[in-house]
Amino acid sequence: MTEFPRQIALQEWDRRYDQLHEAGLAEPSYGGPISRHIEDGDTRLLKLRYDNSAAALRLWNFLLTEEDRLHKARAEGRKLVGAMKDLGTIPVMAYSFNNLTAFYPDGAWWIPCVMELNSGLLSVADKLGIDESFCPVRAMLGAFVTGAHFPIPELLICSVGATCDDFSAIAQRLNSLGYAILWWEIPHRRHPEPDEQSVNLPGGFLAPKSQVEFVKSELLRVKDALEELAGERLDDEKLSAGIKRANLVRAYLAELRRLVFTAALCPLPALEMLIAEMLAIHFCSDQNETIMVLKCLLDEVTARIKKGAGFLLPDAARIFWVNPVADLQVMNLLEQCGGRICGTEYLFTHALDAIPQDIPPTEALAQMALADPMAGSSADRAARISADIRTFGAEALVISRIPGASHCALEGQVIGEIVRDKLDIPVVELEIPPLTDSIRPTLRTRLEALVETVRERRKK
């Protein structure tokens, strides 16, 4: 365990890195000082504050070397699958094959933040008619056109139906530029009718069995395409083994979330937790290494809790955060304002809940896909958020709006109303652009006010 858990700046990480090495740190092949990634143009890293543990170092290096990993996979003869929008389902299937590597080109939405708008991706998107009225995921379009941020996958698979319009529209624009896409449908998840057979989905939502069957049939189309690409059959045994591996990742994350969100003293900062959670959706292109990275984090957190070590003040306001932030620095800001993350819903709870292992595997994946919080109503989503707020003991809710995202105009209002009614806790809605520097004072003021409100309410 790191003796003195602290959040440190990047410059300090170089010294810390030397110390760790002198103490005998053994690193994986992608290891090295975090600051080397600045040379790739990731200048936002200079402005973040990091956990000072070796486990966090491994996490950051794992995240920031994904492009290299994808190139290496291709060089080794593996086929690349670009899964789009479903956030968690298709990669479970793809990693069940021996020679497929799946990733989400959607992840490019963080490039404008990490490269502080110097990547040029947004201006490429602008030129293609996808301007700033769209969600920052439009950076993905630029990443495809420039080919500078990930190798172009052999197969693109995009879920549509109950998804946000911006992503669907951007993917269609990509398609119109000549990138073939296999579209598959996830319908809006509805409540079963009185006499209709229903299924309890992972995470607690209920859906009609007919919808599960529909999604299953869509996944079988996807499976056919993957089999053709891989030149390999995917039988139930292989898919079940893939689900088992995905569940191992999810089990580590579930334990990490439970420990971090409920500990008396925060044992791992919000930023590292956000990155860790993101690993669930496509394993950062290496499933086995994801398991190792999470295991290291879990060991670190467990040891810290055992010793009563951690970050922030013990009276930090316990905040539940909805939607991922386009600017990573906001996770630091919340903590600087006196808050700590105690519960999250970053749009992919379905990638965190355990996939059923006692039913046929394709059906299990169909259930998981349909459990996507974005596939159902905002009221359903609010119910899940409320339940998780209770579980983790959060005292306030922040709904982070993604600029231009079609779901953000109305969902915050509905979720906020329901959570207030159910739990009587303060709710704040904030819009977080890819770079928040110009609105930082406003954000700070609003977050500080929220923290003060939480503390005042404790006195009652």
Add this chain to the structure above:
Amino acid sequence: MNTIIYSCPYVPAEWIAAHGLRPSRIMPEKIGPPGPFALVEGLCPYVHSFVNEVLTDKCACGVIVTTLCDQMRRGFDVLVRRCKLAAFLMNVPHTWQSVNAQKLYVDELMRLGRFLVRLGGKSPSDRALSEVMFEYDAARASIRAARGHLSARRYAEAIAGFGRDGPSDVPRAASGERVSVAGVPLAIIGGPLVRQDLDIFDIVEQFGGRIILDATETGERGMPAPFDRRGVRDEPLIELARAYFDGIPDASRRPNSELYKWFKNELAGGLVRGVIFRRYVWCDTWHAELCRMRDWVGLPVLDIDVGGSRETHRQRAPNRIRSFLETLQ
């Protein structure tokens, strides 16, 4: 008679009418109306207007919303919480090339039927459905035939009137002389119009143009394909689904190649000299097509974006249309 309101073109009026209820495809009066539901940043002005129209409706007994766009789907969440009307959300698949998607659409029609029965409707026999389908098909044929005999605005009003009131009062085919309006022939394409937006047809004529193709969602593009008579007799529900699900091209379909195929066919006469691309601010689905349309269509394209302020739109749109037409004359 109990009225069921909706605005999505993929809701078949015939299905509602065959249940003994009155279908009414509403066209909101205007964008940005004051109402119980406030316009918020990022919200499509059409969704805002539609939700307010439903919230203030005093005649209907039910509302149907579809999943054609995400914002409308979210608008349904608001209606469920604030509206006293019985509300139904119909899944309209975005994919269309698979049998699965087509079957889902049919299943959703059957589910819609159960909703209509709960509202007092009666499940129709095949024969009853066929009769309604023939009646509606004839009315649509009559409207289509009236194209060229009515001014662009009257033609758009005829389509809107048919959607709102049904086949009772459609214009008779070729009932008058062909309208001879001089001016630069244009097409208009985009999402749905609101009633006040029908002014756009007059504005175009005022500045020396004429719209000869209304490819908006509330125009010809939003009408289903003509029915196959044998299909109507043999399996009316399947034929109804085919005409609507396969017959209405839209930007939201994935892929949306059929929209371009349809538009190309409609432009095949070679008369159209420019395209007005009308979209709502925050409507990602149509906005994302603008650049592609410009590259594809080979004609000048005028982008008319409609925000939440009616006044701004009224001042800006005519000037832009005027300039556009000047460049084409």
